[in-house]
Amino acid sequence: MADAGYVLPDEELAQLQKLSSDFEPETTGPLVGERQSSAAITTEYANADPVYRVKTAALPSKYAYFRTCRGDGHCGWRAIAFTYLEALVREANVGKFEEEEARLMSINNLFNNVGINYELIIDFAEEMFDLLHKLAHSVSSNDGNADAILLQAFNDMGTSLSIITYIKFLASAWVQAHPADFEAFITTGDVKTYCSLSIEPSQCELDYVAVGALSAALIKPAGFAFEIMYLDRSAGEEVNATVFSQPTDQNGMLLPNPPTIRLLYRPGHYDILYKAEDFPPPVQQQPIQVALANPYNDSFIPSESSVDIMAMIPGMYSTSFGHRWPSVPYEFDASPTPQAQVTPVQPYTPTPASAAPVNTSRQDYMPVHASHQPNHSNTGRHGLHLEGPPVTLPIHSLPPPPVSIERGHLTLERGGPFRPSMYELEQINVPSFQTSIFKNSQYNTAHYMNPDFQPEAWSPDTEYGAGHKGKHKPPAQ
Template sequence: MSDPAFLTPEEEFAQLQKLSNEYEPETTGPLVGDRQSSAAIAIEYANADPVYRVKTAALPAKYAFFRTCRGDGHCGWRAIAFGYFEALLHVGDVTKFEVEEARLISMNNLLNLAGHHEDLYIDFAEEAYDLLRKLAGSLQVGNGAGLLLEAFNDYSISMSIITYVKLLASSWIQSRANEYQHYISTDLKSYCSQNIEAANCEIDDVGVAALSTALLKPAGIGLEILYLDRSVGEEANVHEFSQPMNFNGLIPMIRLLYRPGHYDILYKAEDLPAPPQPAPIHVALAYNNQHNFEATTPDANLLSMIPGMYSHNRFQDMDQSFGQRWSPTSYDFDSIPAPQPQITPVQSYAPAPIAPVSASHQDYMSPVHASPMSHQSPASHHSLQMEQPPVQLPFHPAPPPPVSIDRAPIAIEREGPFRPSMYEFEPGYGAGEVMPFQTSQFRDSHYNTCHFRNPSFQPEEWSPHQYRTGNKGRHKSTSQ
């Protein structure tokens, strides 16, 4: 580059213009981000121009969540493509996915008519078909949202799909010349190759209109775009490109937030799948079971197999987990703004009625807890485990484990409204300081205090006595 000092004003202007044309605002971050509260947008503009401040402040009330798209010059295409798949997931109908795949395949004719060679575009199209199939398959498991996010954060997959939807839009425009020619001053073919198909061009209004008509409308997916600009008004202007259809009460809708040169995805609270009933259920469960214990029901016996299940600390651990893991990123919990306050009452319930019982039993029952494999413990003893203080108890040889610890989650499921979660299925969850035992299964888990990722990390120290209480204890117990 030549030294700017020797440039004439025109050259300098041209160079500045060139720099500004090449400027790409934000090329870091995930290609498509996690869903987050749209309050972040308002915060971002808190110190900006008053027009923006007013408009962004009004945003979170209507649009509770948003998702960023990387501003690498593809964000508009990416946002609509992502929204298309996400909307289909929202409808959640396997047939719908199949219909869409068939429809997209039938649109190859359109691409051929526009002069694209099938052997060139089929690779891009295949990625879109693949993702449709993958998401259809995910409906039963329910991990579609994660798969979709993963696919769109894979550079190659997401660029393939973006290229494919660009070709769709371009072919659509070229096949409807009399409709689109009015908006375009040059001839359609060269317009499309320079403004739609070019690898590094952002979507323009014509592209949005074409893509929503070609891809979204026939699928019954709505599209609206909020334009956040300096225009007069207290809210961002909304333009609706496509009207959604109603699928048994589910209305698939893509909402985009446009800031000059950049698109992000917005959500209204009603766009999201209904959140599973959260924490109050925990309260009910814990509360009911305390009554059960007094009545010594068989169910209580099953539950008692879960070591530390009802201890005070156990719930504290869960509290932390909710805060740390679930609220910011998880799909299920995004829509629940603050699960924590709802859970906290548990702590006040759990310890109170049980404490006296445990005190009276502690002496002779401590071996049971020290070795949780002793699942045969009669129902009357379980209360002890509930109130076990978080200290290591002296080890006594445990009886052989007749019931696998893996059974415990089954008991939870049957027990009723306790919502299953991957965390509960993990044996040794919340093992932290509550459970002094280790099995080979969760020895490497970060719930183990010996794991460096555990918040209360405590390196393992060897001592002749403890050695027997470790993993080996399980095997030795049979012989002793």
Template sequence: MATPVMAGGFQAFGHVPAHSHYHESPLAFGPPHLPFRPSELASARYQHPPAGHFHYNQTTSMADAPFLTPEEEFAQLQKLSNEYEPEVTGPLVGDRQSSSAIATEYANADPIYRVKTQALPSKYAFFRTCRGDGHCGWRAIAFGYFEALLHVGDVAKFDVEEARLISMNNLLNLAGFSEDVYIDFAEEAYDLLRKLGGSLQVGNGASLLLEAFNDMGVSMAIITYVKLLASAWIQSRAEEYQNYLQIDVKSYCSQNIEAAVCEIDDIAVAALSEALVKPAGIGLEILYLDRSVGDEVNAHAISQPMNFNGLLPMIRLLYRPGHYDILYRAEDLPAPQQQATIHVALAYNNNHNFEEASPDANLLSMIPGMYSHNRFQTVDQSFGHRWPPATYDFDPTPAPQPHITPIQPYAPPPPAPVAPVSVAHQDFMSPVHASPISHQSPASHHSLQLEQQPMQLPFHPHPPPPLSIDRAPITVERGGPFRPSMYELEPGFGTGEVTPFQTNIFRNSHFNTCHFMNPSFQPEEWSPHEYRTGNKGRHKSASQ
């Protein structure tokens, strides 16, 4: 939806590009613009004309005008091209994956895009796609809202949010929406809040959320609900918002927000942020990937997060003209305990089902060094359609390892600046593994192996959920490449028993020599002796 509203000074968005309502495939922006896209010519709407005569398919709007001059012909084709919308595919909300995939996507595109996308993964390690069906911006913010609440991981917070949303019915009523009409949509949002709040005990919130947003009924209801909230918010502050609009607030809301298919524009982003995101204490930032001058994406902070015991829940959106996806910084993600829901992640990614084939394969893949063998097998499988072979940096085969208690043994009495982290956090991270090209995978895989005794694993009972996990506030920057690590809290830290720099953030950063992007890249090696002794003590304390 083009924005007719950029006029007199919505300062915060001053240099935001106008939305072009043309969609989705970034490649459409990269290569030189053809007057028509090849797929257009191939589509059934147009058939190759015999020389000199132009016969249109019956289904075209020009069926009644079979003879055209070349100019008309060209104009007609251009019109078809302009109206062309690629068929939208993919999940409504995708799994979290490494943002190096974006760089790969743009590898052959315009140099500005190439530079910007290559700089992306170092700052914003992960992203999640939203289907570009004209709702992606609404969907991305709504999804981010729920995901950020999961990140905070406080059951009470979900209750508070439900109460707050219910109280906003007054606002909707005031804007003239009938409760009969909106309550169905609102209920879906309340339900999801309740479900996610309940999931904190179990720790399956991330998969519930993804499932909900991939259900067309639920997802559309929630999108409709947040649209109504944005509309009601604007209408309740009509004088304020009128300054940014060229048409009256009521028609703006009905055409650009309430209309069933209309992409979110800057005004609506601001309104939705004020109505939904900011009062929940969640930050919202939009990263603009466009052809503007610069080496990286332009960031715009729409709202600032509140501090929840050291957690700063953020929604980050990647904006490419006409489309929004969700971005993550590594520190947006909670402490790494991502193995718990690996089955869920695999379920989305049937490329890799062979790992589940035999328990032996699982055991083998847990031995460091063996996974690289697996890697080459699956690389071939997973390259089928989406991923070009440039993505050598990953291990797509984290074997399902459900019985894992990596962190629990490290629970000495909490020192002062420590945030309690509930079970849900462990999960929050999990979809990373669904991605075939997460460069996090090799590292986390390793850390896992160092933390447990492989032979016992299949028989190890499910651990009780850790009640409190000591975690240094990872969002605090300390200068220097090293971040605080939970291992610092462990007795014997630094005595050589445990490899010192083990936070996942460090492991996944290019400062780690085990990271492929490190100039002095050196793959991690397995030392059986260290491995076993390092592990035993911890394992014992876990079972007591």
């Protein structure tokens, strides 16, 4: 042994090094969560910086649902494996399961070809094939359990990690078998070394190379499209979509409307996104319907007469966006207070606390007299005129929506991994809601003025009677 005075710091260093390499971030939540309204993401970022706020606010109108994946370093792999199987389930075609099984079996040759002993990964592959069988069986018997089986399997740590291990080696084998496609992205070492260090280990996150490999090996041949939405601080007012797979038919023609796998990427983390049309209308989102419907029962009953009044106001519906207006009036006129707040200059004068770009980007409001209720002149969702309010007409501060909207909104977050938000904390403190920005943000689909205010199954047609279909028109881009 050398002298102790010299050794000790080294030992301490080694100890610290060990501590740091053993460190694992605390992770909570299900491995794969239930599908929920993506308005929860908007809520999560309500207090974030403006770029995130704008982007997350625009999210729910395009991507109605999302699903969390636990941020334990496996999330990207897990998200791809889950969505691939889920897309198969959505196809509801047993033949497709059989095709995919046969195709994956044939890929197994690839392992031996690139020097990966298939015997070593057979246990993991079997978990994948077992699950495929279970799902195929459920789909063929039409028992409606396939979704639950899939979710349960992915929330079992062993099954989930086995399938992840399988697709990691699938990605590795694919990269090694197609080095020319990936060499450009591999900056250090040869392809084999790269796979050994950056794809195969238990603790390694999904990177760009692996995304490309799985897209080519797993997703595209299955006839699925694959997009990743990047939510970061880059310029823009929406998440940036990158398309990784556009499936084609035998003749190389793009398939029309293929089933699409969508992931949401936030630096370091993947979740799953869906469009509303990925799921047929009768979704079981009862809690949301109930929660949102209740607050409106008393005050939001539209009256035909008020609709007529709206239509008579010159200019009220003269613009193109008039069509998209919910013609359902939300009755706030009972209170005269908003009228007293008429301010001819800045629409929507924000309180100091709420001076937020999300708000200012909404200044292209159709000015409306408060007594005529819904001044939801919501144009495109992306703040067409960030600084340019219509100059000629007076605009009112928005009447404060009922606090119960917030409560209703909170129910959207049931079980999600999100931190308690300020709304939760201040829930009791009713007055504070009156000045909160978030409730004024029409980017929030839970907000009564959002043109896409429709937590999936909310249907004005059934709720308020026929004649308000304009609400569902797709927003102009």
